[in-house]
Structure formats: C-alpha cells, structure tokens
Amino acid sequence: xxxxxxxNVFPKGSETFILNQVADFRELDVDVxxxxxxxxxxxxxHPVWSKYGMSGLTVHWEPATMLRxxxxxxxxxxxxxxxxxxxLRFLFGSEERRQSGKVLLTYGGQYQSAGPFDAVVxxxxxxGELASELVAAGFVDVPLFTYxxxxxxxxxxxxxxxxxYSLLKKTAGRYLPISAYWRDKLVGExxxxxxxTICRMGVDVNDFRYKAVVREPRSKLxxxxxxxxxxxxxxxxxxxxxxxxxPSDNDVEYTIVGDGPLRTELExxxxxxxxxxxxxxxxxxxxxxVGEILASxxxxxxxxxxxxxGDQEGIPVTIMEAMASGLPVVSTRHTxxxxxxxxxxxxxxxxxxxxxxxxDAIERIYADPDGYATSAKARERVEALHDSxxxxxxxxxxxAQCR
Numbered sequence: 001x002x003x004x005x006x007x008n009v010f011p012k013g014s015e016t017f018i019l020n021q022v023a024d025f026r027e028l029d030v031d032v033x034x035x036x037x038x039x040x041x042x043x044x045x046h047p048v049w050s051k052y053g054m055s056g057l058t059v060h061w062e063p064a065t066m067l068r069x070x071x072x073x074x075x076x077x078x079x080x081x082x083x084x085x086x087x088l089r090f091l092f093g094s095e096e097r098r099q100s101g102k103v104l105l106t107y108g109g110q111y112q113s114a115g116p117f118d119a120v121v122x123x124x125x126x127x128g129e130l131a132s133e134l135v136a137a138g139f140v141d142v143p144l145f146t147y148x149x150x151x152x153x154x155x156x157x158x159x160x161x162x163x164x165y166s167l168l169k170k171t172a173g174r175y176l177p178i179s180a181y182w183r184d185k186l187v188g189e190x191x192x193x194x195x196x197t198i199c200r201m202g203v204d205v206n207d208f209r210y211k212a213v214v215r216e217p218r219s220k221l222x223x224x225x226x227x228x229x230x231x232x233x234x235x236x237x238x239x240x241x242x243x244x245x246x247p248s249d250n251d252v253e254y255t256i257v258g259d260g261p262l263r264t265e266l267e268x269x270x271x272x273x274x275x276x277x278x279x280x281x282x283x284x285x286x287x288x289x290v291g292e293i294l295a296s297x298x299x300x301x302x303x304x305x306x307x308x309x310g311d312q313e314g315i316p317v318t319i320m321e322a323m324a325s326g327l328p329v330v331s332t333r334h335t336x337x338x339x340x341x342x343x344x345x346x347x348x349x350x351x352x353x354x355x356x357x358x359x360d361a362i363e364r365i366y367a368d369p370d371g372y373a374t375s376a377k378a379r380e381r382v383e384a385l386h387d388s389x390x391x392x393x394x395x396x397x398x399x400a401q402c403r
Contacts, residue, residue, distance in 0.1 A: 003030055007035070119399045153189075201386070209325070216369070221366045234304050234352070257285055266281070294321075304335075332349060
C-alpha cells in the first residue's frame with residue numbers, strides 16, 4: 001500500500017501525532033510520501049526522526065516560485081495530455097482557483113511524479129480541501145481521508161467567506177475528526193454523517209514507562225505545564241488558580257515549560273498576583289529535558305480554553321503523554337478533553353476559565369495525595385483510545401476497505 005500524506009510544516013515538534021503516524025505506517029510496511037508546504041527549521045530535532053530511521057522518508061515541498069510550478073505542469077502535460085482539459089476547466093472556473101493555481105500545479109505535478117498512490121491522507125481541513133481540488137482538477141483519483149484536529153473546524157472557517165470546505169464535502173472519501181466532539185461539529189456543518197468517522201490521534205505508549213506518582217502527605221506538590229504560551233492553553237487561569245491557593249497552608253510549586261507570544265504577559269501576571277516565588281517559567285526545552293521535568297513532577301496542568309478568536313484545542317498530546325506515564329492531570333471541560341480525562345476517574349476537570357475550580361483541584365490533591373490515585377486507570381484509558389500504533393493500524397484497515 002502507498003499513501004500520500006498532506007501536511008503543513010513537517011516535521012513539527014508540536015505535532016508529534018503526525019510523526020508517530022508516519023512512523024507507524026512505515027512499521028506496517030506502508031510506503032509513505034509526505035507533501036508539505038514548508039520544512040521545519042531543524043528537521044532532526046525530534047527524537048522520532050532518528051528512532052524510526054526517518055532519514056529515508058521522501059518529502060516534497062511547495063516550490064517557492066511560479067516558474068517551477070509551471071515547469072512541473074508542463075512535464076505533466078507531456079506525460080498525461082488527456083487530463084489537461086479537465087485541469088484547465090478547473091483552474092479557470094473561478095477567480096479564487098486562478099489565485100491558487102501555483103499551489104495546485106505544484107502539488108499536482110509532485111503528486112503525479114511520485115505516484116501512483118492508493119490513498120491520500122490529509123491532516124487539517126485546509127489540506128483536505130487542497131486535495132479535493134486536486135481530485136477535481138484530475139490529478140488525484142484515489143480516496144481522500146481528511147483529519148480534522150480543532151482549529152480547522154471552528155477558527156479557520158470563521159476567517160473565510162462562504163464555505164471553505166464546499167469542494168471537500170463533495171469529494172469521495174472519509175472525514176476523520178479526532179474526537180466525538182469534533183464529529184458532532186462537522187456533521188452540524190453539513191459533512192456527510194455516514195462518511196464522518198472518529199479517528200483518534202495518539203502517542204507511542206511504549207515510549208512512556210508507567211510509574212505511579214508517590215508523594216508524602218503535606219510535602220511539596222509540584223505542578224507542571226508543557227505547552228506553547230498562547231491563549232487557548234489557558235495558562236492565565238492556572239496562574240490565577242495558584243494565587244487562590246493559600247501558601248501558608250499549601251506548599252505548591254508550578255513549572256511552565258514552553259515559550260510563545262504571551263510569555264512576557266504571563267510573567268507580569270505572575271508578579272502581579274504575588275506568586276513569582278512559586279512559579280517558574282523555564283522556556284523551551286528539548287524533549288529529553290521535558291521528560292526529566294515531567295518525571296520529577298506530581299501533576300500536569302492543562303487548563304485549555306476557547307480563545308477570543310475562536311481557536312480551540314483538539315486533545316493535547318501532553319495530556320496523553322502524562323496519563324501514559326502515570327502523571328495525574330488537571331484539565332478543563334474543553335472540546336474533546338473530557339473524552340480522555342474523566343473527572344474523578346482518570347483525572348480532574350474544571351470549567352473553562354474557572355480559576356477557583358482549578359485551585360480546588362490543586363488543594364484536594366495537596367491535602368490527600370492518595371485521593372487522586374487515578375493514574376493506573378489513566379494509563380488504561382490512553383492505551384484504549386490513544387495508542388498510536390493501534391490507531392494507525394485501524395486507519396490502514398479503513399483505507400483497505402475503501403479501495
């Protein structure tokens with residue numbers, strides 16, 4: 001089986017679920033070719049790159065100039081002249097399509113040169129729409145499988161006029177939301193319910209050794225967040241929750257791993273709340289260092305919220321990694337997170353932007369370290385829903401059924 005995978009940036013450290021899926025495909029003897037808009041600055045920085053021998057992976061990038069796209073299109077014309085009329089009808093069907101001609105010709109030429117394929121797997125709705133344009137233009141004639149991760153369901157459509165997925169909805173294939181929450185949203189937006197199938201993303205559970213967290217009563221409680229410092233991660237409310245925890249009664253320390261546009265603002269808020277002595281912003285850290293920090297912590301804080309511009313999370317990979325490792329999670333009732341973190345069973349949940357609810361969870365854990373001993377069930381939950389190998393195998397089976 002040969003699969004073309006359409007992505008944005010590749011490999012992207014914050015999208016380990018895509019890296020894991022590509023690695024899983026290769027382990028399943030699936031021939032994978034990746035088509036991306038641009039490479040990351042350092043393609044070797046994620047451990048999975050060397051772990052799975054990804055150096056042999058074929059990756060095609062979008063050429064920077066229209067000239068290269070035209071040359072590719074000319075080559076395609078020579079090889080497959082019968083498809084030219086369909087391509088021209090599509091390109092000149094609307095002003096919008098003429099504007100996207102470079103990307104269309106680029107991907108079409110690269111796809112035809114690298115093919116044939118048995119299926120196209122597109123990550124994120126816009127890449128699915130691009131692939132559906134390739135279908136309409138005569139470049140792609142195999143089933144299309146489009147993953148929807150979150151922002152592409154809510155934020156992206158809100159920034160576009162009309163329906164940005166009008167062509168995708170008409171294209172043969174499957175729509176693959178990563179949670180039941182996003183499935184309901186897609187069906188509500190007019191996607192064919194019969195062809196909309198939940199396909200969860202995951203982690204390589206074998207990379208995470210389970211170890212139940214042990215902490216003596218009334219000893220220091222170490223909280224940690226690992227994320228990019230943007231609004232939807234909700235770190236502001238974790239800080240406000242920390243400020244509501246009485247330091248005279250509770251010895252709590254909070255480490256925030258990651259960087260982003262809100263770092264300066266969040267550091268100022270920490271000082272304003274008078275908790276700078278208990279909150280540590282350590283910036284971006286390489287994966288091995290992150291692992292060491294997580295191993296020395298007691299609770300992962302993941303207080304996700306809906307951003308003012310409508311941006312929302314899928315299900316953060318850091319939650320899966322923490323639960324697989326036995327690290328308890330405090331998170332929020334945000335999109336599909338409650339499908340993984342069941343309040344009081346596999347973690348603790350508060351409402352979005354509920355600083356008091358987060359503080360209550362912290363205080364409960366501090367006072368009764370055995371009362372939140374849900375880590376074994378959390379590991380079981382990740383193994384059941386978010387085992388990358390299992391999920392990739394199911395996708396390969398789905399593709400085989402649709403061929």
